[in-house]
Amino acid sequence: MSQTPSPPVVLVVDDDWMIREIIQAHLDYAGYTVLMAHSGEKALEITAQRTPDLVILDLRLQGIGGHEVCARLKADPRTRDSAVLITTAMDDDESRLRAVEAGADDFLPKPFDALVMLTRVKSLLRIKTLQDELRHRQQRLETILIRHVGAEAARRILDELDAQPVRSSRT
Numbered sequence: 001m002s003q004t005p006s007p008p009v010v011l012v013v014d015d016d017w018m019i020r021e022i023i024q025a026h027l028d029y030a031g032y033t034v035l036m037a038h039s040g041e042k043a044l045e046i047t048a049q050r051t052p053d054l055v056i057l058d059l060r061l062q063g064i065g066g067h068e069v070c071a072r073l074k075a076d077p078r079t080r081d082s083a084v085l086i087t088t089a090m091d092d093d094e095s096r097l098r099a100v101e102a103g104a105d106d107f108l109p110k111p112f113d114a115l116v117m118l119t120r121v122k123s124l125l126r127i128k129t130l131q132d133e134l135r136h137r138q139q140r141l142e143t144i145l146i147r148h149v150g151a152e153a154a155r156r157i158l159d160e161l162d163a164q165p166v167r168s169s170r171t
Contacts, residue, residue: 008125011035011052013043013069014087015061019110023056026114027121040064044072047079054124055079056117057104059088059095067102074103081131083124087112 010032012023020036027034035052037043040061047055055073059066066086073079083106086099091109099107105127106120145154 007031007033008053009033009035010121011037011043011046011055013037013055014058015039026118030118040069043069047073051078052082053128054083054085054121056085056087059086059090059099067098070099070102070104083128085120085124
């Protein structure tokens, strides 16, 4: 019997309760598990207890701002792989640049269309799932390699692979 995977966990961080409620309603309807925070501090408290797959994060927050929250999430080993979607009414290049520098994965200016938001959420979660699968397969490969050639030889092989440039080809 196969286990049904649990729905992705999305943390919504916005100081405007109405925006949080609207986003939550759309995400609930789409089948996601939704956590909510009204401040950067609360978002960090929540992520200390539970790792979200995606964080929808407003930049303008009281206390710890969105740029700082994003940077802390990306610096924390537990949350660094969580996708971050920045939402903000600030639509200037400097805000976007600072968000990307802090580690944001995508940027959605307010006001936004619910369908556009859900499409971005789905895309970011698909990317995260693929990255998680890749990490898992890499760990399995390393384990198998160590078992068959020994730890020292496996480390040399893996180091050599890491040193080579990544090439892609079309099939």
